[in-house]
Amino acid sequence: xxxxxxxxxxxxxxxxxxxxxxxxxxxxxxxxxxxxxxxxxxxxxxxxxxxxxxxxxxxxxxxxxxxxxxxxxxxxxxxxxxxxxxxxxxxxxxxxxxxxxxxxxxxxxxxxxxxxxxxxxxxxxxxxxxxxxxxxxxxxxxxxxxxxxxxxxxxxxxxxxxxxxxxxxxxxxxxxxxxxxxxxxxxxxxxxxxxxxxxxxxxxxxxxxxxxxxxxxxxxxxxxxxxxxxxxxxxxxxxxxxxxxxxxxxxxxxxxxxxxxxxxxxxxxxxxxxxxxxxxxxxxxxxxxxxxxxxxxxxxxxxxxxxxxxxxxxxxxxxxxxxxxxxxxxxxxxxxxxxxxxxxxxxxxx
Ligand code: TRP
Numbered sequence: 001x002x003x004x005x006x007x008x009x010x011x012x013x014x015x016x017x018x019x020x021x022x023x024x025x026x027x028x029x030x031x032x033x034x035x036x037x038x039x040x041x042x043x044x045x046x047x048x049x050x051x052x053x054x055x056x057x058x059x060x061x062x063x064x065x066x067x068x069x070x071x072x073x074x075x076x077x078x079x080x081x082x083x084x085x086x087x088x089x090x091x092x093x094x095x096x097x098x099x100x101x102x103x104x105x106x107x108x109x110x111x112x113x114x115x116x117x118x119x120x121x122x123x124x125x126x127x128x129x130x131x132x133x134x135x136x137x138x139x140x141x142x143x144x145x146x147x148x149x150x151x152x153x154x155x156x157x158x159x160x161x162x163x164x165x166x167x168x169x170x171x172x173x174x175x176x177x178x179x180x181x182x183x184x185x186x187x188x189x190x191x192x193x194x195x196x197x198x199x200x201x202x203x204x205x206x207x208x209x210x211x212x213x214x215x216x217x218x219x220x221x222x223x224x225x226x227x228x229x230x231x232x233x234x235x236x237x238x239x240x241x242x243x244x245x246x247x248x249x250x251x252x253x254x255x256x257x258x259x260x261x262x263x264x265x266x267x268x269x270x271x272x273x274x275x276x277x278x279x280x281x282x283x284x285x286x287x288x289x290x291x292x293x294x295x296x297x298x299x300x301x302x303x304x305x306x307x308x309x310x311x312x313x314x315x316x317x318x319x320x321x322x323x324x325x326x327x328x329x330x331x332x333x334x335x336x337x338x339x340x341x342x343x344x345x346x347x348x349x350x
Pocket of ligand 1: 034071
C-alpha cells in the first residue's frame with residue numbers, strides 16, 4: 001500500500017507551479033472546497049479561503065462549494081445553529097462575489113450518493129493510517145473528549161466530498177493538506193483495485209498566512225476572538241475594544257511576547273495592505289487605544305462593501321433556499337452518476 005508521505009514543503013512548491021497552470025488553463029480544473037458550518041464566517045475564512053475561491057471562480061474555474069454539515073458533529077454532540085450557519089455562509093459567499101449560476105453550493109446531508117461513497121472508501125484505508133493524520137490528532141486533542149468514529153474517519157468522508165464530482169483541484173489551508181493527501185491515496189487505491197474512475201486531485205495551498213484571532217490564538221468563534229463578516233461596524237468596534245492588549249504604550253510587532261497587540265496589527269495589516277511593523281511605527285507611543293482605533297477603522301472600511309451587499313441580499317427571503325435547492329439538485333445528479341460508475345466498476349449493479 002502507498003503511504004501518506006507528502007511533505008508540506010513539497011506540496012507548497014508544487015502548489016505555486018499549479019497556481020500558474022490554473023491561471024493559464026482554468027478550463028482544465030474543477031474545484032471542490034468548503035467548510036464546516038459551525039458558526040459565522042469570519043475574517044480568517046475571508047482571507048484564508050473565501051477570497052481565493054472568488055479569485056479562482058473569476059478565472060473561470062468550475063467551482064463546487066460544500067457546506068459540510070455532517071462534519072459539524074465530528075467533535076461535538078449537536079449540530080447547533082446549523083441551518084442559520086449554512087444560510088449565513090451562503091450570503092457571505094454571494095456577497096464576496098461567488099456567482100451561484102456558475103458555482104454549485106450544496107450541503108453534505110442532502111446528497112445521499114456522496115455519502116455512500118464513504119463505504120467502499122473506508123475499505124481502502126487502515127485504522128493506523130487514520131490515527132496518524134496530524135489534523136485529526138490535533139482536533140481530537142482540542143475537543144478534549146473521546147475520539148468519535150466520525151472524527152477518526154472524516155478524512156475519508158472528505159475524500160467522498162472531493163471525489164464525488166471528480167474534482168481535480170482542492171484549494172485548502174495547511175490544516176486540510178493531510179486530507180487531500182488521503183484523498184489521493186484513496187483515488188489511487190480505488191483505481192488500482194477496481195479500474196480507473198477517479199482523478200487524483202491536487203491541493204492548492206492558500207497563500208494567505210493564518211489570520212490570528214484578536215487575542216493572538218487561532219481565530220475561532222468559540223474563543224470569542226473572531227471578527228465575523230456579518231457583524232456591524234459597531235459590533236466590530238466593541239469586540240476590538242474588549243481585546244486584551246498590554247500596558248506598554250509603545251506599539252511594537254512581536255507576536256510571541258505581545259500576542260494581543262500583534263494580532264491587532266496583523267488584522268489591520270491584512271485590511272490595509274501595510275506591513276504590521278510600519279503600522280506599529282506609525283502608532284508609536286500612542287498606546288493600545290490608538291491601535292484599536294486604527295484596527296477598527298481598517299476592518300470596517302475593508303468590510304463595508306461586503307457588508308452592504310450582504311444586507312441587500314438578505315432582504316430576499318427565498319434567495320438562499322433557492323440557491324441551495326439548485327445546488328443540491330446539481331450535486332445529486334453528479335453524485336448519482338459517480339456512484340453508478342463506482343458500482344459498475346465494483347460489479348455491484350444488479
Ligand atoms: N475540513 C474542511 C474544513 O473544516 C471542510 C471541508 C469538508 C472541505 N469537506 C471538504 C474542504 C472538501 C475541502 C474539500 O476546513
